[in-house]
Structures are given as structure tokens and as C-alpha cells.
């Protein structure tokens with residue numbers, strides 16, 4: 721079976737990418753599937769796109785295979801677009817999302833609630849120029865933690881058109897509107913042709 725390596729250890733992202741690519745009949749592998757010891761890839765870029773490219777290129781160069789990477793995060797306007805590219809590391813990598821999410825709810829009380837998820841995807845096909853895409857999912861910070869699906873900041877990300885948080889959406893519904901869903905749909909045709 722053909723495979724696509726996703727340069728990520730984030731199970732939430734991998735699950736969404738796997739679901740969206742299921743019709744391609746390919747095996748979507750995470751770094752845990754291809755390495756015995758997952759390498760520490762330093763994400764020292766200044767933008768989502770730079771970090772996505774760093775993650776995809778590192779693994780494509782090592783394995784000489786087609787590699788996709790996703791660098792994403794939550795931008796909260798009242799917090800000067802933080803946590804942004806530091807979303808996974810915000811308040812410490814090991815801090816629970818209950819704590820991170822409650823912190824953001826408290827920080828925007830009485831302020832502008834607009835926020836967005838951003839997703840940059842880098843697709844590296846050996847011997848070709850890398851392909852970079854960036855998409856957003858525009859919404860607001862909810863006033864409480866709500867919803868059981870998704871991962872990370874989904875329980876506080878309210879999407880007005882659906883009147884619920886992205887954690888209260890079904891996986892299909894989230895993929896339809898999300899930053900990751902939009903980015904991956906742009907790469908779908910290329911993946912279909914190249915894999």
C-alpha cells in the first residue's frame with residue numbers, strides 16, 4: 721500500500737488527516753510509525769509556514785520519501801495573536817489543556833473575543849520544490865469549556881455559523897470548516913497524483 725508520512729506526533733492532527741485522506745487508499749503514518757526513536761525536530765521558525773517546512777524537510781531528507789507536515793495554532797486577537805506558533809508550548813508543554821483553555825477564557829473576559837486557528841502545511845516530494853499552504857478557521861473564544869471531540873483548544877473555539885465549539889462538532893463537521901480541512905483539500909489533488 722502507498723504511504724504518506726506525516727511529520728508529527730500529535731495524534732489529534734494525525735486522526736483528522738487520516739480521516740480526510742481515507743478515500744485515497746493510502747497508509748498515513750506518523751513519526752511514531754516510522755522511527756523507533758522519534759527525532760527531536762527543533763521548530764525554530766518564526767512563522768507557521770517556516771515551522772511546517774522545517775518539520776517536513778527534516779524527515780523527507782532523512783528518509784527520501786514524500787512527507788507532509790502541519791504547523792498550526794490558535795491566534796487570540798486580544799492577546800496580540802498569542803499563543804500563535806507557541807500554541808503547543810503555551811504555559812508549558814506538559815500543562816493540561818483544561819488549564820491552558822481556562823487561562824485563555826479568563827484572559828479575554830470583557831475584551832474582544834475574536835480568534836482563529838491557523839494551519840500551515842508543507843508537502844515535500846523528494847527532488848521537487850516544497851509546496852506550502854496556509855489556511856485559517858475564524859471564530860471566537862467561548863466563555864466556557866465545552867465539547868468532547870477534537871483536541872487542544874477545540875473546547876474553547878466557538879464557530880458562530882454552527883453555533884458551537886469545534887469540540888462540539890462531529891469530526892466530519894470540523895474537517896469541513898477547519899484550518900486543517902481547508903489546507904488539506906488544497907493539497908488533495910497533488911497527493912492523489914503523486915502517491
Ligand code: ITT
Nearest residue numbers: 728729730790791792793794807808871872873874
Ligand atoms: P507536531 O509538531 O508533532 O505536529 P504539535 O502539537 O507540537 O505536534 P504544533 O507545533 O503545530 O504541533 O502545535 C499545534 C498546537 O496548536 C496543538 O498542539 C494545539 O494546541 C493547537 N491546535 C492546532 N490545531 C488545532 C485544532 O484543530 N484544534 C485544537 N487545537 C489545535
